[in-house]
């Protein structure tokens with residue numbers, strides 16, 4: 001198996017009277033180079049799905065595989081290694097380090113371990129269209145440019161899986177299209193299995209398939 005495979009995962013959150021079924025027997029398979037979107041109402045479990053896929057939450061039952069590695073049952077240390085080596089995260093706001101230039105943001109993930117094959121940060125900034133702003137710090141970049149840096153940073157270590165949470169939340173319509181089209185292109189060119197959670201139905205045409213989450217249950221949209 002390559003890419004991401006989530007099999008029959010359930011997750012309950014909270015305690016006492018406040019127990020919520022965040023994920024209810026969810027299965028999802030994403031192949032290398034495939035771009036999947038997950039839509040659904042607020043509180044339906046979309047962030048929980050990304051948390052489970054990224055080894056940040058442990059499901060009550062079910063399996064999560066990334067490449068040939070099973071995540072469920074692994075130690076915190078092993079999960080942290082898998083996250084570092086195999087998973088790229090892109091968040092709603094780009095979560096850049098304020099003091100670092102764009103090119104140094106990209107170098108950062110490669111300083112946390114030994115990687116056989118990382119990307120060249122300048123080439124990657126060029127690929128995402130902001131090579132000319134390599135020496136700028138986050139406050140000197142626009143929201144769309146910051147998202148591009150965040151996407152490039154997530155791709156530095158050649159991850160198998162890219163988990164993207166509301167990447168267009170802070171962007172206007174035009175920038176949203178550009179950023180999601182960039183995600184689609186990188187997904188295909190780099191052969192990464194990408195899951196993007198979004199409220200933004202205007203960007204779904206860039207995706208290979210769309211799933212809807214309602215009350216913790218995931219169904220594929222026609």
Ligand SMILES: Nc1ncnc2c1ncn2[C@@H]1O[C@H](COP(=O)(O)OP(=O)(O)OP(=O)(O)O)[C@@H](O)[C@H]1O
Nearest residue numbers: 013014020021022041042043044045046047048049
């Ligand atoms: N730490 C927690 N403890 C208890 N319940 C939680 C916790 N985190 C989330 N929940 C609940 O689990 C359910 C799923 O939440 P989740 O954040 O996955 O939804 P979401 O679809 O990502 O929502 P949004 O679109 O608003 O971000 C919600 O009912 C939420 O209130």
